[in-house]
Amino acid sequence: MGQCLESGDMPQETYSHRVPLHKPTDWERKILIWAGRFKKEEEIPETISFEMLDAAKNKLRVKISYVMIALTVAGGILMVIEGKQAVKRHESLTSLNLEKKARLREEAAMKAKTE
Template sequence: MGSWRGLRLAAGNCFQLYERNASSAIRFTRNSELKGFNGFCTKPQESPKATTNMYSHRVPLHKPTDWEKKILIWSGRFKKADEIPETISFEMLDAAKNKVRVKVSYLMIALTVAGCIAMVIEGKKAVKRNESLTRLNLEKKARLREEAAAIKDKAE
């Protein structure tokens, strides 16, 4: 192999083969008591104490606010505010927020398409009335010139 990296890989492979054949007690001891990090062994860090509002599988809980309760209802997760538990998981809240976010984006898409269709209809009605932006701008400029001329005549 010649290099340290190759030697290290070979040693790692040999150790993995040994570990597969080792008893479960040895494997448990190696994985739980000592952590290998770049060839050094360190003591395990103590895990923080579990808080009182946690599930058995250590998912932290969150007390939802009134706004978050509305989001949970709008997403269809719960039918009424009374059905919402005192504490919920962050995953449940994130899933509800994502569902509401998607519903709002679909609503905005529908409103944009409806607005475009309304503008096309109004534009066609304006063409039938012989109105155009060019004509309206020319009329406005002519009216402003007349007003400026009237003010100038009064000043003289």
């Protein structure tokens, strides 16, 4: 029990601080390409780190957000242009609604006469 070990006899514990690697799926490969991380699918290594994949996903999310913002602004501008053209044609929701109600009343009156 009282055995003394010299420093050379002590077991050496090695800790590996390697980053766990992940084999990307086809969808994740496309994400890596769309995010600009790699140019071609052949350039993607067999295994990648989760950090690389997360960074690519985040970059793609930002790009999609920018596209959504641009589409929202373009839609707003389009609606303003359409509204101004409707004003030039003297169209408004009130006038359209009144015309529709008048047409429905006429149809109802015609139906009542035929019955």
